[in-house]
Amino acid sequence: MSAVGSTAPGGHGLMVRGYLPVINTLAKGLDVRLGCRVTRIDRRYNGVKVTVEDGTTFVSDAAIVTVPLGVLKSKAIKFEPRLPDWKEAAIDNLGVGIENKIVLHFDKVFWPNVEFLGVVAETSYRCSYFLNLHKATGHPVLVYMPAGQLAKDIEKMSDEAAANFAFMQLKKILPDASAPINYLVSHWGTDDNSLGSYSYDTVGNAHDLYERLRIPVDNLFFAGEATSMSYPGSVHGAFSTGLMAAEDCRMRVLERYGEVDLFQPVMGEESPVSVPLLISRM
Template sequence: MIFTRRDFMFGALGVSLVGCASDHATSSPTATTTDPVPADTSAPGGGPLPAKSFVTRWAADPWTLGSYSFLAVGASAGDRDLLATPVSDTLILAGEHTFAAAPALTHGALLSGRAAAQHLLDIGDAQRVVVIGAGFAGLGAARLLVDAGIATVVLEARDRIGGRAWTDSSMGFPVDLGASWIQGVDGNPIAQLADTNGVATQVTTDDGAILFDQQLQPVPADEVVQIEALAEEVLSAAEEVAADGTSLLDAIEAGGAMPTDPRTRILVRDVVRRIIEHEFAASLDELDATGWDEGEALLGDDVIFPEGFVQIAESLAVGLDIRLDSAVDRIETSKGIIVHLTDSGLTETADAVIVTVPLGILKSGMIEFDPPLPSEYLTAIDALGMGVLDKIILEFPKVFWPDVDLIGFTRDDGYFLEWVNLARHIGRPVLMGFTAADPARTLESFSDADIVDDAVRMLHAAFLTPEG
């Protein structure tokens, strides 16, 4: 089975560990402890504690209400195509959720915005356009329009550009809290922008990747190969029996290829979680059995931006009229375009509007369309799912983990199943962990301190000897 999107794989790789597991401290965070994490000190068990940390909460983010879209049970790529079809010659939706060839990705968002702008340019009637949202879709649309000489205003609710490509520097160094990777640089327009603008990138690989079992013991390399082969068998069997209107979980169960041996079963379960739930930000029971592996294949290396993804957004934004802190709550389209701003009560008028707000915002009904969007658009918005992928960033006083890009864990609760070693790319002792789908929604209900504490205990237990 070939996956259109790719995740790291651990198979066929040399496992080289610096330490061994000292205990099984993987308890779930409790909501009771809210003490801040001590800075740059030593834990009772002897492990270094993070001096700085950041926990994302994309499900709760008011300007996206989720991380990115997915094909929920019953949805299809046709729903995305429908949303990408201009509602009229003056109202067009864009954004990652509308781009069936590369949904949930930055380059899909960029291309969707460009396509919306090109449509207006082809019609040739619009002299003034309002673009709502300054993520890659909005910036891509505005860039094309302005370069073609069309007066364009970008209205952005946040106090920054980039949307879900969010490079934060509050920890004292740039770190991407939303999108990190150009997924497949070959033919990728984001990679082209990086090249044109001299933005540095670094390839990440799964060479030497390390996988831990539930007891925080490293899984031997030959067993990892076997587990990943079994996971592919499970998914292939599911593909064969997948029925319309059912979930991927239903198909996996019907496929009957899940191993019965308890250890193997759990390891295979979490390989599948990493390949699918982390990539699509949705649980197996949410994803459509036949359509989940959507989009075109991503070719070429995966690269990250050591100085942040925002550099690409900034390169697109040069010279654009972008109004930050300008949330929109109403769009009238019957007599020209009138866009209402939430806080100021002001309006913007235009000949056409491109709406690039995330699917989560469209689902919430936060923006009133007058007249309402046609019912088929509302049906498609309802049918698509909005998933969750959250990150935890930890800066430790020193590196105490192996010099590999990727570290995987196996946990019933699904928290922190994947980590990327940013130390190899930014020259600081920083790890970036991921939690997706239902576990991410649950984790968001805990305090930052509890989330950090749980993650740090697991890392200590995996990488430090009892003596530290």
């Protein structure tokens, strides 16, 4: 998932400290359960039952589904009763793309002070680019960003082989490049918790598939970048649809119980928590 998509106003931005400060702030006061991979969601007229891998169940009035589109496509989660045909069609007909990151850490900077170093090749298969993190963070780090079929093929390699491949691409641009002292490789296409990087429009299908994926089904609400008509494939798309789904869910529960203060114990009465975010415009 990209940090900032080109559809948002302004230039590209980079979260210098990563998204952890954002996540910690949003999660403050919430009961977050980790290591609970959902396998089944049963929706009933009076509630939702969610089952996780070890058989534990959670019962609630409603649920918000924000798993990546790749996970929905894999049918790793069984919906009972099954989702309506129009919802399944939206899941099936939206595409899931892959763009991986191969992070190369060097002992010194030997490249120009630019945002990107492009790799131009005879075919689109070999075209890619390096993101220069030194410009934003001060660390001697380049991130190789292969996408599409190239990313899929690189995922079949070992991490060491993938890092070597990225370094060879860099050597084509900068023949005197020194070898990296460390590396880190992502595997978004084969990670069971993502199975892809972000959604994309497929040829011959309407753009409103994103909206169809967002529309609730009874007391199930949907959010995530693949449900954003305006900003698909982006963090701000995921965030904005999450806010919409939370409000829709809140109104659904309030409609049932008629209690305006129902969520007050969850939200708390503390003043809003803020965290300093360092965003680089590169």
